[in-house]
Amino acid sequence: MEANHCSLGVDLSYPDLVIDVGEVTLGEENRKKLQKTQRNQEKARVIRAACALLNSGGGVIRMEMANKDERPIEMGLDLEESLRNLIQDQCLQAFFETKQQGRCFYIFVKSWSGDPVPKHGSFNSRICSLSTSLYCRSGTSVLPMSSRQAFGFLKTKERQSKYDLINEGSPPRKITKAVYQNVSDSNPAYKVFQNDTIEYGEILSFPESPSIEFKQFSTEYIQQYVENIIPEYISAFANTEGGYLFIGVDDKSRKVLGCAKNKVDPNSLKNVIARAISKLPIVHFCSSKPPVECSTKIIEVFRGKELYGYLCVIKVKAFCCVVFSEAPRSWMVKQKYVCPLTIEEWLKKMMDADPEFPPDFTEAFESQLSLSDSPSLCRPVYSKKGLEHKADLQRHLFPVSPGHLRYTPESLWKELSSQHEGLEELINKQVQLFSQGIVILSRSWAVDLNLQEKPGVICDALLIAKNSTPILYTILREQDAEGQDYCTRTAFTLKQSLVNVGGYTRKVCVRAKVLCLSPESSTEALEAAVSVMDYPASYSLAGTQHVEALLQSLVIVLLGFRSLLSDQLSCEVLNLLTAQQYEIFSKNLRKNRELFVHGLPGSGKTIMAMKIMEKIRNVFHCEAETILYVCENQPLRNFISDKNICQAETRKTFMREYFDHIQHIIIDEAQNFRTEDGDWYGKAKTITQREKDCPGILWIFLDYFQTSHLTRSGLPLLSAQYPREELTRVVRNADEIAEYIQKKMQRIIENPSVNIPHEYLAILGETKWAPGVSGSKMIIENWTVEQIVTYVADTCRFFFERGYSPKDVAVLVSTTREVGRYRYELLKALRKKRIVHLSDASDMLGDHIVLDSVRRFSGLERNIVFGIHPRTTDPAILPNILICLASRAKQHLYIFL
Template sequence: MEMQKSSLVVELSYPDLVISVGEITLGEANRKKLQKTQREKEREKFTQAACALLNSGGGVIRMEMANNDEHHVEMGLDLEECLRTLIMSKDLQAFFDTKQQGRCYYVFVKSWNSDPFPEDRSIKPRICSLSSSLYCRSLTSVVCMDSSEAFNFLKTKKRNTETLKEEPSCKVRRVTPRYHNSNPAYLIFERDQLEYGEILPFPESQHVEFKQFSTKHIVEYVKSTIPEYISAFANTEEGYLFIGVDDKTKKVLGCPKENVDCNALKMKIEATIAKLPRVHFCQSQSQLTYTVKILNVLANGELYGYACVIRVQPFCCAVFSEAPKSWMVKDKNVCSLTTEEWVDMMMDADPDLLCLSKEFESQLSLSSSPPLSRPVYSKKGLEHKKTLQRLLFPVTPGDLQYTPKSLWEELSSEHEGLEELINKQMQPFSHGILILSRSWAVDLNLQEKQGVICDALLVTENSPPIFYTILRKQDADGKSYCTGTAFTLKQKLVNMGGYTGKLCVMTKVLHLSPESNAESSEGSGSLINYPKSYNLANAQQMEDLLQSLVIVLLSFRSFLSDQLGCEILNLLTVQQYEIFSKNIRKNRELFVQGLPGSGKTIIAMKIMEKIKNVFGCEENEILYVCENQLLRNSIGNKGICCAVTRKTFMSNDFEKIQHIIIDEAQNFRNENGDWYKKAKIITQRGEDSILWVFLDYFQTSHMDDSGLPRLSDQNSREELTRVVRNADPIAKYLQRIMQKIRVKLPRNIPQRSLEILREAEWCQGVPGFCTIKKCSNLQDIGTYVAEKCQWFLRNGYSPDDIVVLCSTMEEVEKYKDYFSKPMRKRTMSQNNVTSILANNIMFESIRRFSGLERNIVFGINPSAAESAIFYNLLLCLASRARKHLYI
């Protein structure tokens, strides 16, 4: 089922989400005079807009006043009550501000977050809803659960399902059936006829509901009435809905036979029930179990009419009366959420990182962040987002800083009058930080605009953030570019960075006039006057916002995303960010040497995304070249470039290619021709073509000429010296191996290239395991590896966590056979699932696995044909392991 679009209009000319709801009657006295249908229609539009903004990062509702009051008026109590229902609190000011400007009335909406209110410490759901459409029985009543109750109900259902999954497959769960012979409702249900006026021998209860037939439109009445009761009985316990019985007297009244078609009535009931939304947490995907019976109603022995009884049995998971009433903004449209989407968002929670909690530290938790945020984690031992913020974007009391200083100096020297222009704009401000970029659009993964000298974000006290775009000359599209970039920035600060305060971003477009050096061209880009509560009140609020900015600028998709089946973000280190944020127009060719596990491939992927936005090129114009197929496939599946191996690169023309990224270049060879010369020729076709080469001389795994230019000819070089991948015991082992490589240096590695080791930093604080084990024969090796793999699989790891690496592909086949025999023997008497999983464990050669990584790595008999590179090959093997290494 797809989202249903609302008729509400999302206006696109503001740096914020602004939803226009058209004309609304405002003021309590005015609203009381409205006809009921008009009042409900206006309330529906208003509620949809408010709910959509709460769920989508916040924004503004713009209303045209339908009444002619000349003085300022309040909204109206019924509209305020809609807002209270959405946030489940009386404290409207926590999320809403209002302001009247002429005939326009604005409601400023802060993004929802599930932090509890001060007066209510209960856990809040992840999203806002007008109605959950989830019903339950409470004594004789049908109750629609509010969002908190629905959240707890769904959480309990999910937890019960997960408990059942954990039970041994051989254990039979016994369900005691209800003793129907003593249940008077069941005895009536089993009858074929009732007497008109007969008093049923039981009252309404948690399991019984009486309803009368409507005097007209009987089929439609039943269709609109039964969903709530079916949902309530299915979500509670077994229940009986009697239609044709007076709820006060318990008398059977039925429906006259001439007023109803029994077959049509039964078909309509069954069709209505079949359409009720259902959500499963279990594997059964079973249907709702119910029975519809039409009973004859006799009067004096003659057929008078009919009564209807619907018996509903408990449902395994959740049944809704209709799709929940909840909205969000999607693709600039206000859309209603489908039931599945609503449940997914409602139940969205931090992943269970129990097995990884010793390795990663939470930077942004879903428990207190806006609805669209994703969890953010950093490797333990790396800087917290607060530390990163203070390193990159410090807030100094009484000082207004321009950062990065090097970029400010470059821009000031390149553009006469720029310093004067910006200093003039900064005169009203004395405390804060101005963050400059050649293109904030590129920083936010948008396309660069030609003619922009730079963008700047001012974060200062007693003001909302202000976004400046400085153009070379006046440009008709300058304002829309500035507005669009500021809009994306605001949305990302909330929905990605997790900022929970009230936030807007003001815009201003400036241009440098060649005639008068510097001149302001356009004023504020927002026609909406935000309330003072949207100003950053103090240094703490400024730092909170800048920490969200750190997440926006430094985050990347983590390998945990695939492992856990949900989107997880990690943060770049300062060193990685500084290389990524380089001006690629001024660094068309760059050699990046990085130690094992320092994040070379991550930076390579980020740079390709940046190239696409800076130069406006297509994926098939960016070429990623590596040595092995597995790494090629991994990058190719990201959809950001054309990925090939070196051999393919040398055998094709690649006429469309403009930019080339080389990865793991230390293992390239010239056996198929001079790959570096070819890459240079291709990237010299255009003025702005990029050639970046990533390498690690320590991981050179052959004695041939790599084809890299001499170290002295690598004129533009950067180094990645902070190792962030490996657990502490593995990192210590790598350090010992690298020292041995320096002592026993292969002839094809330049001596000076290994001096990078002196600058090495090792991320500490992550526990792990590293062992070197000697086995007497191949059979013992196979048995040992099989036993360890079995243990990991039984303890929650998957085959994707494990790889077994051998020196060559010939040895892969040999050792795989020795592994399979003990594995089959051990699983004959055990859970067959473990056996199936074990068959999916990857066996590869060390060289073919270059550039990749796993939580658990087994290295079997690592050896090199040339003894001079033995330690290099051993380093290649060991550095692939994140947590557990067995050699």
């Protein structure tokens, strides 16, 4: 095989990953005639491309036939065998299909995934590899580990290291008797290892075994031979139970033959061995990180009284973690090239698994996409229990009716049809052959996929229908040379996203077609099919079940967002928007440049604000520096600023400074804004309306139920907050906490404060809570500070022992002045429990318990929240403060009154 390097590239003119591997000789008889070097070079290119596509979402290998056969021809047994080895001896047709078109030969590659393997009754590894470069001893042999074996071996080593870490300071874990004997003085090989001399032709008293290997010196290139066998044999012993490698012993007769003294220099040989061992890649799961322990002994071999030569013996101790012979042989597509994975990348993907949630998390969240049965690049997807499952969202947003082709969203279809004469006829003509499925329209599918919008595109229409591959139609106002590139790029991104984000595991492609609505004639259309490859019939959606499965993957693509759980678990996790959130997010920004979004506590306003800022960048082709996020509190500002999607400032900074470069503004938690520094709303409108022909976006998110003061907020009257949308689906809090919040909201309705519009209170009647998530709420009255902080420390220790971390906990008090009052006492109580991680909310991503005020924590959340003596100077807004406090807790709430 050729050396690992990024030599193969992706052809960007297709809506799929297409890798051209150049000329390849095909056909069994033709390949037999090739020289071994050329045959291996061609095979290496094909295998690298196949492995990369399996690991990157699937695609197509294109090759030009080097032989002159015009008739259809097979690949060749050596190529088929190599592909079969790559997929761990599974059915070749499950992952590869071939097609010959003229002089071009195509291999269509399905994505690798963790589908169950019936033959073995287990799951595939998360990544496909030509070789794991991991070896073990089995009887008297050295065997390479398959990906499945490597996964089990790595998981065992990881568990052992975790056990040792948890039990650090306890008596060391017992080493099995067999492992100890493999390198101890009870092993018969040990006695030979202790000798300085041995007789030529002596028959050793012990045979080969799992801990003993006999090898002879090669007749020439002795040092190179030894250097070549070191990686496999030493790593195998280290990965199993240790042992001895004898070089210079016949494995059948057990005779000591050594190597003639005139053919080898003992010191030079020891240096070669040491250098080869030092190059072995090792991976540690443990904290001590020792090196591989090997001892080399060069024993003099005598014939009678004369020195004949040397016997080499290498003693290898069992290694605590993992020893590779070299970097694993696995490839992925990176930045348009086929590149080898580093050991670190390979190990991360090989060990990739669903996150380990504490017990309460498991009860609170429902898996929508598991890594155990999804393609290599996918991330796990969860939704809060009680919310719509991806199947429910699919049926709500993209329903499929038997014998019916539906256009959705209907309102957009009617709007586009009325605005563009001939558009309806043009699209109907394209899809008239399909009787069941759905046509999903968008003003820009590129924006929906987090790409930039293209001027001149009337709309994009995605057809997902029975007995067809998905087809993306881009309709242009007039012919445009860049229109085809836009459609291809969008279709490519959609296909990759369906697999690598949405987790679709069947064979799939997205064909791209560009249509032009001629201004001269409403019925004339110029069409260009981007893809010239004829995909196999298996790439068409065979029935309703396949159509709906693909649409459910599309739901994850369109509604998925990076969960705040990602920061807590230190791994990438996705959540899904609710249907209500998605409908607001899908609004046409050009027609909704100003919007007030009223959202109840826990309805996801801040998440929506972040998603809208990402959409603004793609619709208006602007940089993050031109979008301003404004909130009241510094911790929330810091949290958003860390996302690098915008410039983030507090209201005070916004009123103090100039923002000449800002085009778009998102206001969050606006109910707590004040006019003490001036008219912030007027300033925001002035900035976003500087460009009269193309005003910017001004979206304002607020919830009057969480108002924390009685002064003027600077918001316009409710009747003037138009257009307006409402988020009434509450998604954050566990049942007991949600019930407590509802009671406090009802109290506000019964006794509203003067700065809450009475018309707003009717929103409570439209509220939908997501039930089914267990949690806890405890209200404790009349405790002393000492009692409170002791209880907080004890409760934190309780949760930490059950899998939670300091990132899950917030302790909230009434004012920043009280933070200082409680800090000393709380820290003292925590230290008694050996908990020292305590800080304010300015660093939400740090691994510490937050101690801060309720107001400064507005807009943020944690799983466990303690509220200490919440109070306010005006009793009229105490229920608001308690709502704000309680809504910060996702699962467990403790309030000390």
